[in-house]
Amino acid sequence: EYEFVLKAMRLCTWHIDVPNRTIIYDNDYRERNDCFVAGPGTTLDDLVDVMAESDQQRIQKSLDEICQGKKDDYHEISQVRVAHSDKYYWTESYATVASRDTEGLPLTIVGTSMCVDERKSMETALVEARNKAEESDRLKSAFIANMSHEIRTPLNAIIGFTSVLPDVQGDEERRELINLIQEN
Numbered sequence: 001e002y003e004f005v006l007k008a009m010r011l012c013t014w015h016i017d018v019p020n021r022t023i024i025y026d027n028d029y030r031e032r033n034d035c036f037v038a039g040p041g042t043t044l045d046d047l048v049d050v051m052a053e054s055d056q057q058r059i060q061k062s063l064d065e066i067c068q069g070k071k072d073d074y075h076e077i078s079q080v081r082v083a084h085s086d087k088y089y090w091t092e093s094y095a096t097v098a099s100r101d102t103e104g105l106p107l108t109i110v111g112t113s114m115c116v117d118e119r120k121s122m123e124t125a126l127v128e129a130r131n132k133a134e135e136s137d138r139l140k141s142a143f144i145a146n147m148s149h150e151i152r153t154p155l156n157a158i159i160g161f162t163s164v165l166p167d168v169q170g171d172e173e174r175r176e177l178i179n180l181i182q183e184n
Helices: 004-008 044-049 053-067 116-168 171-182
Strands: 012-017 022-027 071-080 087-101 108-115
Touching: 022 044, 044 053, 053 071, 053 108, 087 116, 116 171
Parallel strands: none
Antiparallel strands: 012 022, 012 108, 071 087, 087 108
């Protein structure tokens, strides 16, 4: 049943030998066949080296904290380089301390990783859609403000001239006011 769950969730399981600072991949049910898989003797430093440079320092710190017993678990999302290329894929990993020595320091850490490219693509699409919606809202607001000004200016003239019109005595002056009202 355990393997069926791993397959259904498309997980990769691994464990870290903390005293030797090595990682061993136990099972890999990820859909991608170009994912990083640690071979025998792969150190945590080797693992961090395949991460995107922007993620390396954060991942190194998180791994050090769990290996030193400062934290009991680990959860990180990072980009991992596809073997022998400049392409990356997104991975999400969870881990917890599985065994400790007599002093309470971690001996073994177990964890899982899964590819989250689709989720990251959806997040990117949602951010782009939000940015477009915000820009659209900004343009709509600017348009309404401009139209309001364009309507209000002549309307003020019309109201002002019509309020003066009853007080005008001469026909020529009355025609000029009526022409101005019609223009506005």
